[in-house]
Each structure stands twice: as structure tokens, then as C-alpha cells.
Amino acid sequence: MKLTNKGRYAVMAMADLASNAKDGPISLTEISLRQNISLAYLEQIFLKLKNNKLVRSSRGANGGYVLEKPASEIKLSNIIYAVDEEVKTLNCKKNSKRGCNNKSTKCITHNLWDQLDQHIIGFFEKVKLQDLAKLG
């Protein structure tokens, strides 16, 4: 599973959005200052969040982002998935001669890693953005 700073930043930023909700949209500049994440990096992250329909944007001055759905309906797995693309611990490389080639006894750990993935995904499926906002 790719679980990096980018994923963490995304969760942080979304939690920020949720807990600082106001009338209009919230600009990345604000989030950048509050969460101490570089603006340019946030832009990249929000591009993906937007493409995954987790936030809605309005452009121009006073523009910014708002949650696309209520915080109670956004699962953390959605966020992680949006920015990290794959929610798998490790791919047993398809065309590699090394390691797992997914047949018979070669990769005894294959199933194990799959199970772990499910575990992690399950964890993030359970927690909603709303749950996090309470902590902030």
C-alpha cells in the first residue's frame, strides 16, 4: 500500500476543510497556512481530490474549495485512494521473473499480503471524515 505523506496531507487538508467550513469556499492559501503544507503541493493534491469528486472548486478571487458531500459521507479510503491511486501493499510484478509469479507454491505470501491490504482498506473504510474533524 502506498501510504505516504501525500496521503496524509490529503487527509489533513480534507479534515481542515471539514472543520473550518464557512459560508463560502476555502482557499488553499488558508489551508496551506493552517496545516503548513506548501501551496503548490496542495494544488496538486486538490486537483486529484477534485477529479475524484470529493471537493468542488470555484475559481477566481474569493474562490476555493468546499466538500462535495457531507463529511459524514466521505470515507478516508476515498481520500487515500484519490491521491495515492493504488491501495495495495505490493504488486507481485506481472512480468518479473523474480519473486511471485502468482502460480502454485512460488509466492506463499501472496494471499497474506492480500489479506493485509483488506485489513488496511477496512480500517480506512470505517472512518469518516466527520470522525476526524471531531479530533481537530
Add this chain to the structure above:
Amino acid sequence: MKLTNKGRYAVMAMADLASNAKDGPISLTEISLRQNISLAYLEQIFLKLKNNKLVRSSRGANGGYVLEKPASEIKLSNIIYAVDEEVKTLNCKKNSKRGCNNKSTKCITHNLWDQLDQHIIGFFEKVKLQDLAKLG
């Protein structure tokens, strides 16, 4: 959490040791062939496994490795820990000005990530090497 190929190889190799146990020690050459992992890489891995008292070695011709303890007493977390050193998803960097500095509201995800670590560790704590050997 650092959960890479090295960790997976380590688990594979240990499972191999467990399920191919015979009278004498098993050489890395054998494991290398069976599991399709380079010998030199296996050597590095087994150095760590040995330092962590998971295997015992005998040198020289006909040398090799045996499990230090019964497979029923070796937890996967022991193995992962031995080769990957840290079992944590992400460190909120101590001296970084970026991201979490672990005070107040800055890092709302800090606790979350800690919980996830516990989840993953718990997973690997439950499974014993013996459980894996059955699969192979």
C-alpha cells in the same frame, strides 16, 4: 510502515525454511532457487534474521540455516521487524517545519496513523510462521 519486497522476501524465505525442513540445515542456494530470489540478496536478509535470533546458521560446506525456534513460535511481526527495522507507517518528522509537529491541532491525522500502525502490527502479531507453511 515500511513494508517492502525485502520484508516479503524475508517472510517467503522463512516459510520456505519452515516447510522444507529436513535433517540438516538448508542452504541459501536452495532457497534462492525455490523462491527465485537472488542469493546475494538472501544473504543480506538472513544476516538480519540471524541477528534477530530467528534462524541459526552453520558455516562451511553443507552449511545453511535452520529455524531457531519452532515455526509455531515465530510471529510474522518478528520477521518483518527484523528486516525492515521500523514498523511505523510514517514518522511525523521531528525537526521539520512542515506537517505534523505533534502539538495541538496541527496534525489531526497523527493519532489516526498511530492507530493504523497498531492495526497492521496486530495483524502480523496474530499470524505465525506455522500458519503460512500450511499454505505452501
Add this chain to the structure above:
DNA sequence: AGGAATTCCTACTATTTTAGTAGGGATTAA
């Protein structure tokens, strides 16, 4: 005694991934 098999140990290196920067364009409110 000598050769082959094996572990032991350290250092190096190529590749990939991550994290972040840079720069310019498009849009909108005031």
C-alpha cells in the same frame, strides 16, 4: 592437504519513488 560449498560482511550502485518546486495560463470578484 586441497578444493568446493557455504556463511559472513561491507561497500557500492542503479532505479524508482517521493516530495516538492516552478511557471505560466484561465477565471472571477471587487
Add this chain to the structure above:
DNA sequence: TTAATCCCTACTAAAATAGTAGGAATTCCT
């Protein structure tokens, strides 16, 4: 018209990963 903001792509530096290389030490076997 200007400033703020989103939008988008490309680039880059640093870190981590995966693996190689090479030789030393040890032990078995003939």
C-alpha cells in the same frame, strides 16, 4: 484592471529500495 485564486504540466532534488560485487572465513569431503 488588478489581485486572488484555481488549473495544469513539467521539472528536479532527495531519499529509499533493490540488488550487485567482491572478498574473507569456515567447514566438509575426498
